């Protein structure tokens with residue numbers, strides 16, 4: 001728990017002039033990524049801004065981001081704005097802290113080891129082929145919706161050994177409600193100041209979404225327990241784990257971890273793929289190069305994990321997509337004690353925010369940063385830039401646990417789908433990034449399908 005220390009005369013870095021009562025909220029809420037990009041351009045590597053009740057430092061230099069995520073990681077916790085999500089995620093890995101987080105991370109890590117995730121490759125490809133059976137010639141589909149469905153089913157099958165079947169729609173609805181709730185509470189002044197217990201429609205909708213999630217997850221846990229089988233997936237492992245003193249993880253804690261993995265483990269990868277379909281449709285020369293690689297390496301067969309080292313250009317495409325459209329477009333932390341970042345004093349309770357969107361478009365590290373160019377990643381380019389100039393999966397001890405899972409999934413799904421279908425963007429639709437908790441295409445991505 002963070003308690004705010006008394007105000008001292010502060011030495012603030014530069015920052016935008018703000019409304020005396022509302023702080024930066026009106027400007028931020030109108031266009032969060034525009035606001036953060038302008039702040040970086042106008043005020044430099046560290047910027048200070050205030051919302052009505054919060055004080056934030058925005059870091060726009062890889063060294064300062066490293067200071068936050070690696071060197072001084074233990075002095076910070078996830079920011080309190082994140083804690084709205086605690087209502088749904090409970091105390092799962094993404095929001096838990098301290099020794100408790102350390103223990104949970106240690107327990108879950110084996111499910112994400114390279115050897116283990118290789119075994120998931122087959123499920124990933126099989127489920128993709130199942131989806132493609134429902135795609136038809138000349139059909140128009142919202143591929144963003146399809147990617148969300150597919151990655152959700154994959155995470156449930158690989159990590160919990162569960163077929164979601166008709167529950168997929170329920171999970172998606174509950175997720176939509178919670179993301180809208182998070183976005184609305186953080187960006188709408190009136191809601192921001194409204195107590196969460198007030199029985200207004202948005203609060204009631206959110207409460208119902210949490211209940212629906214709970215019912216589903218407890219049902220999954222119950223079924224697995226009744227089956228009595230140790231099927232070597234993460235859920236079985238969590239059910240069987242015992243501490244040295246013989247205690248087991250409570251159902252509530254297992255619920256929190258499952259819900260976290262279900263949410264964190266599907267939407268982000270789905271977004272990487274949705275933005276891939278969009279960018280490929282705008283860059284036929286990249287699509288052609290990709291097809292040539294797939295033809296050379298796979299010659300029409302479906303990919304396996306063994307093909308991954310040879311799908312070099314495919315991997316570069318995914319990296320470049322996540323540079324321009326990082327699914328997690330910003331991350332925030334809160335100081336647990338007085339400290340310093342970039343030579344500036346940070347007080348207990350202050351917020352620090354970093355944005356892959358802003359860093360990934362910084363011309364100091366990326367030539368022509370607005371251009372979609374997967375070839376920029378050739379010749380080990382990633383080793384030539386500072387580590388935190390490109391950080392779609394964050395870094396330091398809180399780095400994404402599903403990084404290898406996600407990279408493999410994105411490459412396998414892209415290679416499987418692209419070999420079978422050509423996707424053409426339906427004209428006259430707006431493709432706009434929506435900075436909800438993640439970076440979503442606001443109105444989806446409608447594509448025309450043609451068999452190859």
Ligand code: HEM
Pocket residue numbers: 093094095105155260261264265266268269272326327328331332392393394397398399400401402403405406407
């Ligand atoms: C392209 C896909 C993905 C991206 C871009 C992504 C990005 C991230 C980022 C940036 C964080 C750190 C958040 C912060 O520090 O505030 C994170 C954490 C996390 N991610 Fe991912 N992620 C992806 C896929 C996955 C997958 C597939 C899983 C699980 C199957 C997963 C599970 C998690 C979990 C549990 C955490 C919390 C880790 C901790 O704090 O110990 N993610 N992810």
